[in-house]
Amino acid sequence: MQSYSSLAALFEPASIAIIGATSDPANPGNIAVSNLLASGYKGKIFPVNGEGEEVLGFKSFSSVSDIPRFTDLAIICLSPAEVVRTVEMLAELPVHAVIVPTEGFGETGREGYMLEQRLAKISKNSGMAILGPNCLGLMNSSIFMNASLATDYITHGNIAFFSQSGALCNTALDWANSEGVGFSKFISLGNKAVLSEATMLRYLANDPDTKVIVGYCETLKDGQDFLRVAYDTTSKKPLILLRAGGTAAGARAASAHSGALTGSTDAYNAAFNQAGVLQATDIEDMFNLAHAFSCQPLPEGPNVAIVTNSGGPGILAADMCEKGTLNISRPSSATLEKMKDFLGPHAALYNPIDMIGDANAETYAKTIRAVIEDDVFDSVLVILTPAANILGEVEKVAADLLVAAETSTKPIVACFMGDPSVEKARKLLRDGGIPCYDFPESAVRSLDAMARCHRWQNKDWPIEVCFRRDIAKAKSIVANSRRVGMMELVELDAQHLASAYELPVPETVLARTSNQAAKAAKRIGYPVVLKVASPQISRKDDLGLVVTDLHTPQDLRRAFQQITARAARRRKDAYITGCLVQAMGPKDSHEVEISFRRDAQFGALIRFSLGGIHADMLGDVSSRLAPLALNDAQEMIREVTAYPVLRGARAGAAVNLGALEDILLMVSQMASDIPEIQEAEFSPIIAGPDGAVVANMRMTIG
Structure with a gap:
């Protein structure tokens, strides 16, 4: 360091x-x-x-x-x-x-x-x-220093920018000079032999000249270090990153460009999510967000007022708010009465506030003042289209908006559509510190990012949870497996490791004969599950080597013969030790999957989804990097699209979410404690109203 x-x-x-x-x-x-x-x-x-x-x-x-x-x-x-x-x-x-x-x-x-x-x-x-x-080098506007090979120089501002790509640095300079945006620091990182994004964040987080940090990256050298530093940084000021290399083709290009390996997109997304980093979708979005954060305060809530003279753009803005985290709230009764005095009878007052095509500069000024003064709203979006009635007053609308913003503590952004009829007004707004966008979607995205940043900076501190576990026992199991050349742990071997972390597992007995299976089932209690036992077979369901809901000894013996015979035919290379007899999971249950895999840059990436097609076919998966805090586990469960199923949608049984949160935290501890485990899969986890048990698991040892 x-x-x-x-x-x-x-x-x-x-x-x-x-x-x-x-x-x-x-x-x-x-x-x-x-x-x-x-x-x-x-x-x-x-x-x-x-x-x-x-x-x-x-x-x-x-x-x-x-x-x-x-x-x-x-x-x-x-x-x-x-x-x-x-x-x-x-x-x-x-x-x-x-x-x-x-x-x-x-x-x-x-x-x-x-x-x-x-x-x-x-x-x-x-x-x-x-x-x-x-x-290229770096620039520091506070001491008038251009220690770079870029001939364009920055104007003084409060945005700190760093980039792995020198070409993108030149692009950022062109954009800033054309938009009149200034920088506090401007840094080209290059190959990052020593100084990386994490180093820059350590310095810029405490730089009094910097209000917002913006960066472009392709690879991160030490993901865990970046995660820690980014988390500390975003508690103080916004951090906006554009990451390239998110596809297979992009990753190959990024590796060729920088000479470094890229990590998985899921790991990057999880890292940025956990650290409060705002991800830009493209270069234009990165610059739009940077400008908004640099000149506007953060909103104190999600409620946005949309003021427009055209219904279509207002609807598009409302759609974009609904897709994000902003609320289209109804104005207060006092504001509604106030607007009825100066807006026509055909105006829509309930947000978006559509003044319709006969709006002029005066009605704009009065409406904007009304929504700024309304405590219901936390931010304001002003949309203008060059209708015939407003064409001669576009610049006056911009000037009035700047005057209203002088005494407002709420963020205000504008969208003046059309060109060149609104070009001068746009420049007037941007020079005065109000971001002005070409289209409403970009304006809403900036307000949404600012609202999310405010929530992040005012969130509760994460709650760290530590469960009792026997690390020495777990490491001994892993060491013994490596010593005998066993790189995959399945069933009973995996259960022994899981027991060191007190993961809930159903009672399981190895039966070498059908008679032993019947005795075990009698002791466990019907109904039971029967599955083949073999160190070489991990995915038993795919081969038809699992039978559930067995109620009688006759059904059990028949299933035992069928499973062992089928395993011998389909996996001739496998050593069949018999079958595992296992207690059935909770009643009225759902199948859930939890897994983790080590990412080269960020460590263990933990994934959560419902079982079946939800993960493999639909991609309905949430991810976080270990170690998890309690809020991470809670968010992972609630992020999946199928979450209503777990809450008992369509008259189904509601799952004990606390039991699933506990399993996620136990798995996180295991992943953090034992780096030798390269992959682990806990599937299915049978979750019901009374709890959850891990019915099957497999682990790959590196």
């Missing part, structure tokens, strides 16, 4: 050495010096080159060691091999921070990867902050 002094040297250096700068205007070092001058950087600039030639009026040094008392930031514009040798020398001086724009490292193959690893090792040993390689 980088020290505060090294990050301070990176973001607020008193002096900067540009190593490899020459008098050639196309030279990267020359561009870096030029950018520092153009941005108004007030610190000292030291060009360094072996020839000693002057660079843009600055005397150059033949070596960094010749610069008196230099310890802050160096920008190295040399070949990859020369970069590594130079960083080794700078670490001995010592210099606290380095920016490496040079390409040809981990993104190019094995040789470049090894050079990149050497940079990481130097940083680890010295504490030096290294940004890059293969990056």
Whole structure:
């Protein structure tokens, strides 16, 4: 982890050495010096080159060691091999921070990867902050510093932006300059040999100049570290991320681009969800959200007022609210009476508030003021379409809206549709700090994200739950399995491991003959379940090797013969030890599935769904990363579309949700305690009104 002094040297250096700068205007070092001058950087600039030639009026040094008392930031514009040798020398001086724009490292193959690893090792040993390689650099508007190779410079603002992609940095600069949006910090991460998204968040979360943090990422090096830092960050300020590589094709492209492996999309979604990260759907959405958060307060609730002069866009906005988390609330009685005084008899007053086509600037101003003053509403969306009656007053509507916003504590966003008739009004609003969108869906999405951010920052602290378990026993079972070469635990072996975590399992007996099965069933009590016992067969249902609801010894013996014979035919490679006799699950029950699989970047990803087709065919699954808090377990159960089934929909039996929450938390503890378990599946879990039991389980040992 980088020290505060090294990050301070990176973001607020008193002096900067540009190593490899020459008098050639196309030279990267020359561009870096030029950018520092153009941005108004007030610190000292030291060009360094072996020839000693002057660079843009600055005397150059033949070596960094010749610069008196230099310890802050160096920008190295040399070949990859020369970069590594130079960083080794700078670490001995010592210099606290380095920016490496040079390409040809981990993104190019094995040789470049090894050079990149050497940079990481130097940083680890010295504490030096290294940004890059293969990056543009960074900008800090508070000290007028453009320490990058990007010729466009940022205007001062409160958005901090970081990106793994240099091209996206240039895109963000173009957007910001065209929209008049400013940045506090602007960072190109490149290959992230040392400084990653998590490092940036640690710094930016406490940066007084930053109100909202926005980022583009393809891969995260240490998912668990990112999860912890992001959680702390989002409790203080909004964090908006656009993640690429969510499809198979995108993952391949991301890996080729950065030279790093990508994790599963489910794991990323779970991580962002648990950490309170707002996910942008695309580049446009990322910029829209950034602008809204940068200039508007957060709403204190979900109730939005929609003011429009056209029914169609108002309906589209209402549809979008319904799809998200916003409420289309009815105005208060006082507001309704007030609006009846100045709106026509055909206006719709009950939200969306449709003033219809004869609305003018005066009715807009009065309606907007009325909904702002109404305590029912937490936010306001103003939609304008260029109807004939309003065309000459569009800019006046915008000006009046800015005046109303001056005294409002509620977020206000606008959607002025049409072009070019509303272009000047849009610019007026954006320059005045009110986001103005082309279409209502984008406006609603921004308000929805702001409402979700407010809920996140005001939520209760998560409740950590720890169940009693025997970790030593569990680890011993895993070690013994590995020692004998058994990489999959099924049935009784898996039950022994589960018993260390006190997972509820039905009484189960191994019977080697049908007579033994009948005796076991008599002791357990009918009805029972019969399933084949074999260390080589884990998915018994798929092969027809499970029979449920057996009520008599005759049925049991017949099923025993059928199951063992069928197993011998269908799995000739398997060793059949007999059958397992198992107590039936709770009455009036439903089948549920819980599983986990280790993600390379985030660790154990736990999944929950109803059994049968819900997970495999319908994809009705909720996911979280271990370890789970109580609220995580509660949310997982309630997120699946089939949740009403568990609550007794259509006169069915309601499931004991607390029992399912307990099993999720026990599984989470197991996943966190024993990293040797690569995969585990607990299916089916038989859940009913009186509790839940894990009827079958399998675990893969790595």
